[in-house]
Amino acid sequence: MSEALRAIFVRDLKIAFRAGGGAGVGVVFFLALVTVVPFAVGPDMPLLSRIGPAILWIGALLATLLGLDRIFSADREDGSLDVMMLSTTPLELIAVAKGLAHWVATGLPLTIAAPLFGLLLGIEPAALGTVTLTLLIGTPAITFLGLVGAALAVALPRGGLLVAVLILPLTIPVLIFGVAASAGTGPVPFDTSLKFVAALSLFALVLGPVASAAALRHIRE
């Protein structure tokens, strides 16, 4: 069974990193967002460095959400979703493997790019490390919660933006604690917020695949 899961993980990674797969687009969108905000806010560096962690988090959130609808829809189009649903490997574990592949292709590049983009926003080096750490722990939560939306997108002909709208309310706690951990100087201590982010990621790691597998089964019957 682990052979099958590893094969799915590698397959999804290969598809994502090849042409048309969408692995790099998330980072480009992230860069576009980080570039646009100073145009709107003004080149006020102290202000930008204060809201910098929040901008990075919003960018990571949106870049991940907008790429979610491709996770299962692409497989539905070429028939491999039916093969996955008929296989002996539990659909929940297949969802975990696909979610992990999506995170490595989307969330991880965003996390790696975040400190570089943070320099554009004038964030302090110590804060850069904090933001990157919170993103590293928090982006899996967004991806795995997004699996539910990705499963619902199978039923939608032109899913895309609707999926992002559906999943956004569920990812708000991750955003709240992620930014609170990045800020570090708020009323709640840094490590408490970070632990909450980690807890949310672990919670999403279980809830997301289970809910998305259930959704796929009900939608495809």
Place this chain on the structure above:
Amino acid sequence: MPLIDLANPHRFLALARWLVPVFALLAAVLLVAGFALGFRAPPDYQQGDTVRIMYVHVPAAWLALGIYVMLAVAALGTLVWRHPLADVAAKAAAPIGAVFCLICLVTGALWGRPMWGAYWVWDARLTSMLVLFLLYLGILALWRAIEDPGTAGRAAAVLALVGVVNVPIVKFSVDWWNTLHQPAAVFRLDGPAIHPSLLWPLLTCALGFLALVLALHLAAMRNEILRRRVRTLRLLATAEAR
């Protein structure tokens, strides 16, 4: 007639035909009585006459939450027990719940302006109610986006169940966080903390709005059943015409 007989749409329609006017009449009577009591109730010692917004704001909040819980139970009915009318009930309830959530948010903003000096603050109770409103809108959008009613019902059911985790957060937000919004005053373990002269109009209005919701919900369910029949007839006619 055992309750499960109502799973038959024909029997349900027969029941709804006389039940909707009964609930509508009950709603009219209770709401008129509730508003009359509300206007005759004494003003609050701190807030003066503005406290009377409470008689609309609080029942709207209770109903917004209650309808979402009912939606989640209907979702279980669709996914687990395959009840034939569960997704009809969920589809009918979603717009009603969304409107009451909006009423709660708007009346709350109008109440907050004189009381707190702000139309909106980002405290836990208000934020979680806004998230509830977003969840309602998401469910409505999902229903509209999928063509086949059966698939749409199941997809919306999954979404409703995933979002039900927000309901306890809304209820207990005033206890778990330091909020500007007032803590629970009616549904507490120690019993209501409101004076009876304000509590009775509040409960009357709440029951009136509940009767209104029941009337609207049953009527909407009836409309949805008829809508699906029209759709089936149209599909059959198109198939036969070929």
